[in-house]
Amino acid sequence: xxxxxxxxxxxxxxxxIPNTLPAYQRIQSLIRKRIDSGQLxxxxxxxxxxxxxxxxxVSLMTARHALAFLEREGLVERRRGIGTFVAPPxxxxxxxxxxTEQMAARSLTAGAxxxxxxxxxxxxxxxxxxxLPPTSNLMKLxxxxxxxxxxxxxxxxxxxxxxxxxxxxxxxxxESLFAILERDYEVELGYAxxxxxxTAADPFIADLLxxxxxxxxxxxxxxxxxxxxxxxxxxxxxxxxxxxxLVIRRFR
Amino acid sequence: xxxxxxxxxxxxxxxxIPNTLPAYQRIQSLIRKRIDSGQLxxxxxxxxxxxxxxxxxVSLMTARHALAFLEREGLVERRRGIGTFVAPPxxxxxxxxxxTEQMAARSLTAGAxxxxxxxxxxxxxxxxxxxLPPTSNLMKLxxxxxxxxxxxxxxxxxxxxxxxxxxxxxxxxxESLFAILERDYEVELGYAxxxxxxTAADPFIADLLxxxxxxxxxxxxxxxxxxxxxxxxxxxxxxxxxxxxLVIRRFR
DNA sequence: TAGTGGTCTAGACCACAGC
DNA sequence: CTGTGGTCTAGACCACTAA
Numbered sequence: 001x002x003x004x005x006x007x008x009x010x011x012x013x014x015x016x017i018p019n020t021l022p023a024y025q026r027i028q029s030l031i032r033k034r035i036d037s038g039q040l041x042x043x044x045x046x047x048x049x050x051x052x053x054x055x056x057x058v059s060l061m062t063a064r065h066a067l068a069f070l071e072r073e074g075l076v077e078r079r080r081g082i083g084t085f086v087a088p089p090x091x092x093x094x095x096x097x098x099x100t101e102q103m104a105a106r107s108l109t110a111g112a113x114x115x116x117x118x119x120x121x122x123x124x125x126x127x128x129x130x131x132l133p134p135t136s137n138l139m140k141l142x143x144x145x146x147x148x149x150x151x152x153x154x155x156x157x158x159x160x161x162x163x164x165x166x167x168x169x170x171x172x173x174x175e176s177l178f179a180i181l182e183r184d185y186e187v188e189l190g191y192a193x194x195x196x197x198x199t200a201a202d203p204f205i206a207d208l209l210x211x212x213x214x215x216x217x218x219x220x221x222x223x224x225x226x227x228x229x230x231x232x233x234x235x236x237x238x239x240x241x242x243x244x245x246l247v248i249r250r251f252r
Numbered sequence: 253x254x255x256x257x258x259x260x261x262x263x264x265x266x267x268x269i270p271n272t273l274p275a276y277q278r279i280q281s282l283i284r285k286r287i288d289s290g291q292l293x294x295x296x297x298x299x300x301x302x303x304x305x306x307x308x309x310v311s312l313m314t315a316r317h318a319l320a321f322l323e324r325e326g327l328v329e330r331r332r333g334i335g336t337f338v339a340p341p342x343x344x345x346x347x348x349x350x351x352t353e354q355m356a357a358r359s360l361t362a363g364a365x366x367x368x369x370x371x372x373x374x375x376x377x378x379x380x381x382x383x384l385p386p387t388s389n390l391m392k393l394x395x396x397x398x399x400x401x402x403x404x405x406x407x408x409x410x411x412x413x414x415x416x417x418x419x420x421x422x423x424x425x426x427e428s429l430f431a432i433l434e435r436d437y438e439v440e441l442g443y444a445x446x447x448x449x450x451t452a453a454d455p456f457i458a459d460l461l462x463x464x465x466x467x468x469x470x471x472x473x474x475x476x477x478x479x480x481x482x483x484x485x486x487x488x489x490x491x492x493x494x495x496x497x498l499v500i501r502r503f504r
Numbered sequence: 505t506a507g508t509g510g511t512c513t514a515g516a517c518c519a520c521a522g523c
Numbered sequence: 524c525t526g527t528g529g530t531c532t533a534g535a536c537c538a539c540t541a542a
Contacts, residue, residue: 022530048508059532061313064509072324080509081540093445094346096502189504193345196500198450198468198493216450216468227504241450248448248500250348252441252479274511300527311513316528332528333521 023058027066035075035086046076046084093249096192096224099145099155099237100176108147115208116142117168119161126158129223129234137161139168141177144208151209153244155237163232181232190227196220196246199238209240216241275310279318287327287338298328298336345501348444348476351397351407351489352428360399367460368394369420371413378410381475381486389413391420393429396460403461405496407489415484433484442479448472448498451490461492468493 021029034040047055052063067084070076078084103110117140124134132138138158145153157177159167163185170180181187199219206213218239224232273281286292299307304315319336322328330336355362369392376386384390390410397405409429411419415437422432433439451471458465470491476484 024530050508060534061512062531065530067509078509079540080538081507083508094500094502096504191501191503194498194500194502196448196470196498197496198470200466200468214452214466216452218448218450244449246446246448248346248446249443250346250446251443252348276511302526302528311515313514313531314512317511319528330528331521332519333526335527 023056024062024066024069027052027056027058027063028070031066031070032075040086042086042088044086046070046086048083093247096189098176098178099153101178103147110152111146112143112173113146114141114143114173116140116156117172119168123158126234126236129221130158130160130231132160139164141168141172143172150243151240153237153239154205154208155235158234159232177233187232188227189232190225190229192222192224194220194222198241201238205238209238211240211242218244218246220246275308276314276318276321279304279308279310279315280322283318283322284327292338294338294340296338298322298338300335345499348441350428350430351405353430355399362404363398364395364425365398366393366395366425368392368408369424371420375410378486378488381473382410382412382483384412391416393420393424395424402495403492405489405491406457406460407487410486411484429485439484440479441484442477442481444474444476446472446474450493453490457490461490463492463494470496470498472498 031040031046040046046067049060049063049067052058052066053060056063067076067078071078071084074087076084077087097105099112100110119137120140121135121137123138123140126138126140127134127136130136130138137160139161141157141159143155143157144151145155164181167180167185170184172180178189182189197219199217200214201209201211201217203213205217206215209217218241220235220237220239222233222235222237224235226232283292283298292298298319301312301315301319304310304318305312308315319328319330323330323336326339328336329339349357351364352362371389372392373387373389375390375392378390378392379386379388382388382390389412391413393409393411395407395409396403397407416433419432419437422436424432430441434441449471451469452466453461453463453469455465457469458467461469470493472487472489472491474485474487474489476487478484
C-alpha cells in the first residue's frame with residue numbers, strides 16, 4: 001500500500017490544531033451538544049453511520065463506534081434497517097447524588113443544620129466501612145436535613161481525617177459535601193454501595209425529625225468510593241418515610 | 253479486490269456446520285465458559301486481542317469487539333499496555349431477581365403460600381402501573397413468602413390476564429414466577445423500576461408476618477418490563493425489616 | 505430497491521507498561 | 524525493546540425495514 005495511513009493521519013492532525021481527542025469522541029460530543037441544545041428532540045433521527053462517516057471524513061467503523069457508545073449511555077436508540085434515534089426523556093436511574101443534588105433535581109432547595117462536626121476516634125464500625133483501623137481519626141459530621149421549614153432526614157457522614165484536612169471548616173451547612181470534595185479536594189467520585197432497610201424512629205430521632213416515636217424510617221448506609229475504588233466516605237442516613245421514596249432500576 | 257470477502261466467509265461457514273452465531277459472540281462464549289468452569293480465575297489474564305485473532309482466525313477488530321463486550325459486562329478488565337484480566341468476585345448489583353432467586357443466591361430455599369389467585373377487574377392502580385385501562389382483567393396473585401418456617405414477606409403480583417392465559421394453573425407455590433414467565437410464556441424479562449419506602453405494619457399484615465403492629469416494613473413497588481419495554485408485571489411487596497435489606501450500587 | 509444497522513477484514517499507527 | 528490495548532481505514536457482505 002503506497003501512501004500509508006500515516007500520511008493521512010498526520011494530514012488530519014495538522015489540519016486540526018486544538019484537537020487531541022479521538023475522532024469518535026468528537027463525533028459523540030457534537031451529537032450530545034445537538035441533543036442538549038434541543039436541536040435534536042427525543043424521537044428525532046440522528047445522522048446515519050454513513051452520513052457521519054462522510055461528513056466527518058472518517059471510516060464507517062469509527063462513526064459506528066461513536067453511535068455504539070452513545071447507545072450504551074442510553075442517549076440514542078438504534079434500530080436495524082431504520083436508523084438511529086434520540087432516546088426518550090433520559091431519566092437518571094441509579095445515579096449517585098448528594099442529598100442537595102437530589103433535592104435540586106426536584107426543584108427544591110435543601111438546607112442542613114450541623115448538629116455535630118468533630119474528629120472522633122472511637123467509631124469502629126464507621127472505620128471498618130472505610131477499610132481503616134478501628135480507632136482511626138475520623139471526621140464525623142451529623143446534619144439535620146430540612147426543606148420548606150420541615151426536618152426531613154438525619155445524615156451522619158464519616159471521612160478519613162487524614163485525607164481531608166480542613167474539611168470541617170468548609171461551608172458544610174450551605175454547600176453540598178459532594179461539591180466540596182470534588183472541587184476542593186479533587187476527589188473523583190465513582191460509585192456507592194448502599195444498604196437499605198426500614199427501622200422505627202427511636203425517641204432521639206423522633207424528636208429531631210418531629211415525628212411520633214416508632215414511626216417507620218428508611219435507613220440507608222452508604223459507602224462512597226472514588227473512581228479508583230478507594231472508600232471515601234461512609235454515610236448513615238435516616239429518612240422520614242412520608243417524605244422519601246427511593247427509585248431504582250434493576251436489570252436482568 | 254479479486255477473491256472477495258464473500259468467498260472467505262462462505263469458506264468459514266462451510267467449515268463450521270452448527271454455527272450461525274457471529275464470530276465475536278463465539279469468542280465471548282468460549283471465554284465465558286473458561287471463566288465459569290474455573291479454568292480462568294479472577295486475576296488471570298485472558299488471551300490478548302492478537303492471540304484471539306490468531307487462534308480464532310478473525311481480524312483484530314473482531315477479537316477486540318469480543319473483549320470490549322465482555323468488559324462492558326464486567327467480566328473482564330482491560331489495562332492498556334498490560335493485558336486483559338478476569339475481573340474480581342463478580343457480585344451482582346442491581347440485578348433483577350425474583351424472590352426465589354434472591355433466596356437461592358443466599359443458599360436459602362424460599363417457599364410461598366398462595367393466599368389469593370384470581371382474575372380481578374377493579375384494581376385500577378395496578379392496571380395503571382401496567383399501562384392498561386382501569387378496569388382491565390388482571391391476574392392477581394397474593395403470596396406469603398417464608399423460609400425456615402418463618403413468614404418473611406407478603407407479595408402481591410398483577411399481570412394482564414389476556415397476555416398470560418392459564419398462568420394461575422401453573423405451580424406458582426413451588427416455582428419462581430420469573431421462571432414460569434420466561435420458560436412457558438417466552439417472555440424476555442428486561443428491567444424493573446422500583447419504588448422503595450418504609451411503612452408500618454397494619455393489623456392484617458402484622459398477623460400474616462407474625463410481627464407486632466406498627467413494626468417497620470420495607471415496601472417495594474415494582475414494575476417489571478420486557479426487553480422490548482413492555483410492562484409485564486406489577487408487584488407490591490412488604491418485607492420484614494428485620495429479615496431484609498436491599499443492596500444497591502449507584503454510579504456517578 | 506434503497507437505506508439502515510450488524511458483522512467483518514487485513515492491515516495501520518499510537519500511547520503505554522514492563523523488562 | 525516487545526507486547527498490550529486504543530484508535531482508525533476503506534472497504535465488504537449480511538439481515539432487516541420501508542417505500
